Amino acid sequence: MPPQILIFAFDEWLGNQLREAAAERRWVLREVRQIGAFLTAVAEVRPRVAVVQLERVEAGEIYAAIVELRRNQPETPIVFVSDTKVPDGEKADWAARWFDLGARFVMFPPLTRAILEDAVVGLMVE
């Protein structure tokens, strides 16, 4: 089975940013829109990397799911992508706490394809 990138996002934007990089390397890109589907997919396909979009920074349900994922599959690196604009002075505070939950990389708007690709491809290859 080829390596998989699993994306949990609320729309296609994140997937579109990574589609080209995945296709070039013959990786499978799988997108889910629901937390339940995300956890099921993680257990079934054991993705090489999971990319998680945080719609609201208070999203407790997502955090609990992430902890569950880290406990069961600690080898799966998770990239957190916030789509909420965070004041510059607070980015480090948020990022530190998301890393504490087990994120391997954290991104804030403005999101750029280059950085997203660099982070996800690096973690996939590793």
Place this chain on the structure above:
Amino acid sequence: MLGANRRLRYANPAWETLTGKSFAALRGTRISATRESASPLWKVLAPPVEVWNGSAMQIRRARPDADHGPPWWDISFVPLTQPHGSAVIGFLTQVGEAQEKHSFREPPALATVREHHAKQFTLELFAGSSPNMQRLQQQLRTTALVHASVWIRGEPGTGKETAARVIHHIGPWKEKAFVALDCRALQPYLIEQLCIGRGGFASSKAVGTLLLKSPELLPRELQAKFVEWSEAKNAPRIISCSAKPPGELVIEGSLVPGFLAKLAALAIDIPPLRERFDELPGMVQFFSLGECDEGIWPALRAHSWPGNLRELRSAMNDAAKNASGNLITVEHLPLYLCEMLLIANSPTPRFVPLAETLESVEREAIKAALESSNSQLSVAAKRLGLSREKLMKRMKTLGME
């Protein structure tokens, strides 16, 4: 206004208000950005060399007490040519308002989940009765109490990050965050941006422990920046981990010596899984994958586990899947582990002491030579490539007289 010798000649009361300095006290001070002893104020106010060469310039600089604006100080430098040399007038304007300092408040949901997550990382994870494990537990316990840098060495998959987490979560800085950065997977610019870049961890007090995984893979300049950061006030505790000891990496040239001196104050070695077989049941139980039949332990002990705990977890995950919620038995283990068990249980070939074998061969060869030469010692010795004396001596040793 600065005179030809770059000394402060005049400043108005508005300048005094903006800088908080008294002109009377500073009159005649040489204003230079290049002198080592130059204060931050002089560095901001010093005209560039182009202005002294006769070009007017407008420059935006951060205030002396800040790394960046707003507010900014916009300074218009105007060179003046005078009979006794050039002078410079600077017009200083403050631009923009200081940004309101953000007061971060962690949402309760996030705090609760983090707390729950942190509770997993206890010393029990490294429990064991062997001297190695007892020592490791003691080291983790002691290290957690001091804010010193640590170097954790261990084979891949031995649990280096877990050990770093335990140190963080049982220590006094557990309220802060644990951040692990994989220097193998993330490009150096991403790591630098996250840590030392604008708005990075260095600008926050949120990180309690920073784990650098394989820091020897970072460019040397970036390694040096981490060394520098570690000496800053409010810097997090830095733990590094790698498969090799830091001294070896310095000799190889992949680690800057400063890293060894400043960021490897304490050293912890994590033994590989093959040296911790006594703890196998406890480790498997920690994975909480289901009940295990006693018969699986010999199979697990028959393998050398080059991937250590990571490999064990993966194998047990597969076994749990195969068992579908039932008791995990040898049949559920991955095939390669079953094969290992078969090899381990196969009868061991019988080994005969080498001296006995050689003597037996010698005896047969001498007997054959004597038979073929009608027991004539000289002829037999010749056929065996020996002198008569040597053959007699050998026969005596072998008890063939």
